[in-house]
Amino acid sequence: MADNAEETMIRNLEEKTGKSLDQWVKLVKGMGELKHGAIVTVLKAKHGLGHGYANLVAHSAVGVRSEGAGSGDDLVAAQYAGEKVVLRPIYEELVKAIKAFGKDVEFAPKKANVSVRRSKQFALLQPSTKTRFDVGITLKGVAPKGRLEASGSFSAMVTHRVRLERREEVDKELIGWLKAAYDAA
Numbered sequence: 001m002a003d004n005a006e007e008t009m010i011r012n013l014e015e016k017t018g019k020s021l022d023q024w025v026k027l028v029k030g031m032g033e034l035k036h037g038a039i040v041t042v043l044k045a046k047h048g049l050g051h052g053y054a055n056l057v058a059h060s061a062v063g064v065r066s067e068g069a070g071s072g073d074d075l076v077a078a079q080y081a082g083e084k085v086v087l088r089p090i091y092e093e094l095v096k097a098i099k100a101f102g103k104d105v106e107f108a109p110k111k112a113n114v115s116v117r118r119s120k121q122f123a124l125l126q127p128s129t130k131t132r133f134d135v136g137i138t139l140k141g142v143a144p145k146g147r148l149e150a151s152g153s154f155s156a157m158v159t160h161r162v163r164l165e166r167r168e169e170v171d172k173e174l175i176g177w178l179k180a181a182y183d184a185a
Helices: 003-017 021-029 036-047 051-061 072-079 082-099 172-184
Strands: 106-109 114-117 121-127 133-137 160-164
Touching (some): 003 051, 082 133, 133 172, 160 172
Antiparallel strands (some): 114 121
16 A cells, blocks of 8 residues: 555544544554454454454554555564563664664564664564564574574574573673674674
8 A cells, every 4th residue: 555545544544433543553452462354353343444444453553554564663563562562672772782883784674573784684683472582693603602502493594592581681792792793794
């Protein structure tokens, strides 16, 4: 859906229903943890919205507006929706530290994680469970040791993984590994 069509739909939603998109999103968030399809079904059946409006509200409520990928901010917001919200401070701390490496750092949000690149990917940031955040790091030739594990089944795109549960675990050691990966990228 093009931006202009989406903007028109958002304006029309309020005119036709008497509620803004933000009000509809707030209502949906009060329904609890529902998947996109369930949200659309409830909005159509219980609130009388047409499919297009229900779809717009559902995508907005889960953090991905429009069909397809959505914006980077929307994708990151969706990663930390629900029970994973407690992991967001870890992500924010990592982003702050990694941005200090240089102006050429690029964060590329995907549906489940954020790829961190320079000329090539050197890290992967992912809220893996509701209590664990995984940092994937590309460190070729470095033997796994201690909390710097082999990536295993986590991702073939990186060589190592560090598991985190608290923001305080984003320490000098972890930042050093990330900086070495950045320097090698």
